[in-house]
Amino acid sequence: MSVGSYTERPTAEAGEKDGLSVPWSRPRPKRTGVSARPISALTLLALLAAWTVSAELQLVSPVFLPSPAAVWTKLVVVARDGFVDATLTQHVAASLWRVFAALIAAIGVGVPVGLAIGISKVGRGVFDPLLEFLRPIPPLAYLPLIVIWFGIGEPSKVLVIAIAMLAPVALSTAAGVRGVSRERIDAARSLGATRGQVVRHVVLPSALPSILTGLRIALGAGWSTLVAAELVAATRGLGFMIQSAAQFLVTDVVVMGILVIATIAFALEFVIRRIERALVPWAGRE
Amino acid sequence: MPHLTLDKVTVHYDGQPAPAVERVSLDVGKGDFVVLVGRSGCGKTSLLNVAAGLVEPARGRATIGGRPITAPGPDRAVVFQNDALFPWLTARENVAFTLRLRGVPADRRARRADELLKLVKLDNAGDKRIWELSGGMRQRVGLARALAAEPEFLLLDEPLGALDALTRERMQTTLLDLWTAAQVGVLMVTHGIEEALVLATRIVVLAPGPGHVVRTFETHFGRRYAAGEPIRAIKADPAFAAARADLTDAIFEGEAA
Numbered sequence: 276m277s278v279g280s281y282t283e284r285p286t287a288e289a290g291e292k293d294g295l296s297v298p299w300s301r302p303r304p305k306r307t308g309v310s311a312r313p314i315s316a317l318t319l320l321a322l323l324a325a326w327t328v329s330a331e332l333q334l335v336s337p338v339f340l341p342s343p344a345a346v347w348t349k350l351v352v353v354a355r356d357g358f359v360d361a362t363l364t365q366h367v368a369a370s371l372w373r374v375f376a377a378l379i380a381a382i383g384v385g386v387p388v389g390l391a392i393g394i395s396k397v398g399r400g401v402f403d404p405l406l407e408f409l410r411p412i413p414p415l416a417y418l419p420l421i422v423i424w425f426g427i428g429e430p431s432k433v434l435v436i437a438i439a440m441l442a443p444v445a446l447s448t449a450a451g452v453r454g455v456s457r458e459r460i461d462a463a464r465s466l467g468a469t470r471g472q473v474v475r476h477v478v479l480p481s482a483l484p485s486i487l488t489g490l491r492i493a494l495g496a497g498w499s500t501l502v503a504a505e506l507v508a509a510t511r512g513l514g515f516m517i518q519s520a521a522q523f524l525v526t527d528v529v530v531m532g533i534l535v536i537a538t539i540a541f542a543l544e545f546v547i548r549r550i551e552r553a554l555v556p557w558a559g560r561e
Numbered sequence: 562m563p564h565l566t567l568d569k570v571t572v573h574y575d576g577q578p579a580p581a582v583e584r585v586s587l588d589v590g591k592g593d594f595v596v597l598v599g600r601s602g603c604g605k606t607s608l609l610n611v612a613a614g615l616v617e618p619a620r621g622r623a624t625i626g627g628r629p630i631t632a633p634g635p636d637r638a639v640v641f642q643n644d645a646l647f648p649w650l651t652a653r654e655n656v657a658f659t660l661r662l663r664g665v666p667a668d669r670r671a672r673r674a675d676e677l678l679k680l681v682k683l684d685n686a687g688d689k690r691i692w693e694l695s696g697g698m699r700q701r702v703g704l705a706r707a708l709a710a711e712p713e714f715l716l717l718d719e720p721l722g723a724l725d726a727l728t729r730e731r732m733q734t735t736l737l738d739l740w741t742a743a744q745v746g747v748l749m750v751t752h753g754i755e756e757a758l759v760l761a762t763r764i765v766v767l768a769p770g771p772g773h774v775v776r777t778f779e780t781h782f783g784r785r786y787a788a789g790e791p792i793r794a795i796k797a798d799p800a801f802a803a804a805r806a807d808l809t810d811a812i813f814e815g816e817a818a
C-alpha cells in the first residue's frame with residue numbers, strides 16, 4: 276500500500292463501513308431466493324399443529340372442533356361404510372358429476388356468448404347487461420326460483436352450478452377475444468381468411484389462454500355453489516353429506532367433507548394448470 | 562401486366578382533425594420494388610394499408626389491375642411491422658396457413674411450406690414453434706407465409722425494422738432473391754436510407770403534415786444485384802454514395818418544409 280492509498284476506497288467493504296450506498300461498493304451477490312413453496316408448506320404444518328394442540332388440550336369441545344385424528348378416522352370409516360346411505364366415493368362421484376356437467380354446459384353457452392360479446396357490438400349490447408345482472412346474485416337467491424321452474428331433479432342442481440360458472444367463462448372469453456392483436460387479424464385477412472375463418476383460426480386460438488383462465492375461475496365458483504345446489508332434495512353429494520352431518524352435529528364429518536372438497540379442488544387446479552401448459556405453451560412468451 | 566395503383570389517395574381517420582395522407586399517387590408494376598421512406602407519422606403504414614385493402618381512402622382510388630381494392634386479398638400479401646405470426650402453430654403451419662384456408666390437403670401444403678421455408682433459408686425450422694425462433698427467422702417465416710399465397714404483390718411494412726444490423730443486411734439480399742424468384746411487385750416501407758437504395762427500383766419520399774410525396778427517385782441498385790453483381794461492390798460504387806446523399810437531402814428537405 277502506498278502512502279496516498281487512503282484516498283482509494285477499500286472496495287470490498289466500503290458499502291458497509293461508511294453506511295452510504297456508494298457506487299464503488301461492489302455489487303453484492305443476490306440473496307439466495309426464498310421460494311414460496313416451503314413457506315406454504317410451513318404455514319399448512321403450523322395450522323395443522325395448532326389444530327392438533329387445541330384439540331388435544333380440549334380448548335374447545337369436539338363438537339366444535341374435532342381432532343385431526345378423529346377426522347382422519349371418520350374419513351376411513353365413511354370411505355368404507357358410508358354416511359347417510361352412500362359411501363364417500365359415491366358422494367364424491369355425485370358432486371364431481373354435477374360440477375363437470377355444469378362446466379360443460381357453461382362452456383357450451385359461455386364461450387359462444389363471450390365470442391359474441393367480444394366480436395360484435397350487438398352481442399355486447401345483448402349479453403353484457405345480462406351477465407352483469409347475473410354475476411353478483413348469490414346462488415342461494417336464485418335457487419328457489421330454479422326449483423320452482425325446473426323442479427327438484429338433477430337438472431336443477433346442475434343448472435344452479437352452471438349459472439355460477441357462466442359469467443367467468445363468458446367474460447374471460449370476451450376479454451381474450453378483445454385482446455387479439457389487430458395485426459394478427461389483418462394478416463389472416465390478407466392471406467384470404469373469411470370472417471368465419473378469422474374467428475376459427477385466429478380469434479379462438481388467440482383467446483384460448485384467457486378462456487382457460489376463465490375455466491379455472493369457473494371451477495372455483497362451481498365448488499362454492501355445490502353446497503347450495505345440493506341443499507334441495509339431494510341424496511348424495513359432498514355438499515349434501517356436509518349438510519346432513521351438520522344437522523346431527525357430526526362435526527368430524529363436516530370437517531372431513533370440507534377437506535375432501537378442498538383437496539379435490541386443489542387437484543383439479545393442478546390438472547388445469549398442466550392442461551394449460553400443454554395447450555397454450557406460447558402464453559406469456561410472445 | 563397488372564399494376565397496383567393509388568390515385569390521389571387521401572386517408573382521413575375517423576375523429577382526426579386533419580387527414581393523415583393527402584393526395585398521394587403511387588404505381589407498382591409487377592417487377593417493381595417500390596420503397597416508401599419518410600419520417601415517423603408521415604403516413605407510410607396508412608398508404609400500405611390502403612393498398613392492402615385494410616384502410617379505406619377518404620378520397621381517391623386504389624386499384625389492382627384496374628379493379629378497385631375494396632378488401633384485403635391474397636393477391637396482395639402483407640408482412641407486418643411486428644411479424645404477426647400465429648404462436649399456436651409451428652413455422653411450417655404458419656407458412657401453410659393460407660393453403661389450409663383454401664382446403665389444400667395436409668400433405669401437399671406441408672410440402673409446399675417446406676419448399677418456401679427452403680427459399681427463405683429456413684430448411685430445418687419447420688417444426689419449430691414461433692417463440693423458439695430469432696427475430697430474423699421470424700421475419701423470414703412471415704415472408705414465406707406471405708409468398709405461400711402466391712401474391713402478385715408483396716406489401717412489406719418495415720419487415721427488417723426489428724433486426725440487428727448484420728441480420729438486416731443479410732435479409733436485404735434474401736428479399737432481393739425472393740423478389741427475383743417470385744416475380745412479384747413489392748411495396749415496402751423502411752426507415753433505412755441505405756436499405757431503400759439497395760432494394761428499390763423506385764423510392765418515394767414522403768413528408769408529414771399531412772403525408773404527401775416530396776420526391777420520387779428511380780434507382781437501379783436492386784436490379785444490379787439481381788443481375789448478379791455482389792452487394793458489397795454495389796455499395797462501394799461512387800454512384801451509390803451519390804444517390805445516398807441525394808436521398809438524404811430529399812428526406813431532410815421534406816422535413817424542413
Ligand SMILES: Nc1ncnc2c1ncn2[C@@H]1O[C@H](COP(=O)(O)OP(=O)(O)OP(=O)(O)O)[C@@H](O)[C@H]1O
Pocket residue numbers: 574575577581600601602603604605606607608
Ligand atoms: N388507426 C388510426 N386512427 C387514427 N389515426 C391514425 C391511425 N393510424 C395512424 N394514424 C395517424 O395517421 C398518421 C400516419 O400514421 P402512419 O402509421 O401511417 O405513419 P407511418 O409513416 O407508418 O409512421 P411510422 O414510421 O412511425 O410507422 C399518424 O399521425 C397517426 O397518428
Ligand SMILES: [Mg+2]
Pocket residue numbers: 605606607642718
Ligand atoms: Mg408505420
